[in-house]
Amino acid sequence: MSAFIGKFKAISSSNLVAHYKECGMSDDEAHRMASLTWTLEFSKKDTIYTIKAFQGHSVVVNQFQLGKEIDCNHYDGPTTKAVMVLDDNKLVVTFGDKKGARSVYEMVGNELRVTTTMGPVVSVITYARQ
Numbered sequence: 001m002s003a004f005i006g007k008f009k010a011i012s013s014s015n016l017v018a019h020y021k022e023c024g025m026s027d028d029e030a031h032r033m034a035s036l037t038w039t040l041e042f043s044k045k046d047t048i049y050t051i052k053a054f055q056g057h058s059v060v061v062n063q064f065q066l067g068k069e070i071d072c073n074h075y076d077g078p079t080t081k082a083v084m085v086l087d088d089n090k091l092v093v094t095f096g097d098k099k100g101a102r103s104v105y106e107m108v109g110n111e112l113r114v115t116t117t118m119g120p121v122v123s124v125i126t127y128a129r130q
Contacts, residue, residue, distance in 0.1 A: 001049070001066070001086055004042045004105065008112045008127035019116060019123035022099065023076075033075070040112070040127055049084075069096075 013034070020030035039054040053060040053075065064070045064084045072082035072095065081096035091105040099119040106113050112127040 001044070001091065003089070003107045004091060004112070005044060007039060007041045007130040009039045009130055010037050010125055011111075011128045013123070013125045015121065015123040016125070018121045019118060022118045022121040025076075038125075039130070 016034035017027075017030045020033045021027065025033065036055050041050075041052040041054070043050045043052075047065050048063055049065070050061065050063045055075070058075065060073050060075050062070065062072050064082075067083065067085055069081055069083050071079040072093070073079055080101075082093050083096075084091060084093045086092075089106070093103040093105070095101040095103075101116065101118040103114055103116040106115075108126075110129045112129070114125045114127070116123050116125075
């Protein structure tokens with residue numbers, strides 16, 4: 001998990017409009033969200049991990065312990081039950097929503113790749129370490 005500690009800025013993405021529409025956003029909202037550039041910051045204190053997602057003046061913060069359920073905050077306000085586990089050097093987040101959403105965070109060289117599956121939609125965002 002220590003490989004994830006640090007700050008990462010989004011450098012590329014694929015299929016985000018479809019992802020946001022699957023979340024229930026309108027076409028306009030989905031395009032607006034897909035055009036935003038996010039920065040992620042991972043930190044750890046004792047057994048508590050923190051992920052901060054920054055976009056402009058907006059910050060979404062989630063704190064978790066591996067294997068324990070949390071109320072995961074989202075960029076659009078609501079929370080979802082989620083469990084984060086480490087699986088073969090990948091951080092896997094399984095959300096307790098009706099669509100069976102799941103995000104996999106993995107380090108590929110000095111880049112962080114986040115692959116999210118929601119229903120039939122798979123999206124990918126790649127971040128460069130800052």
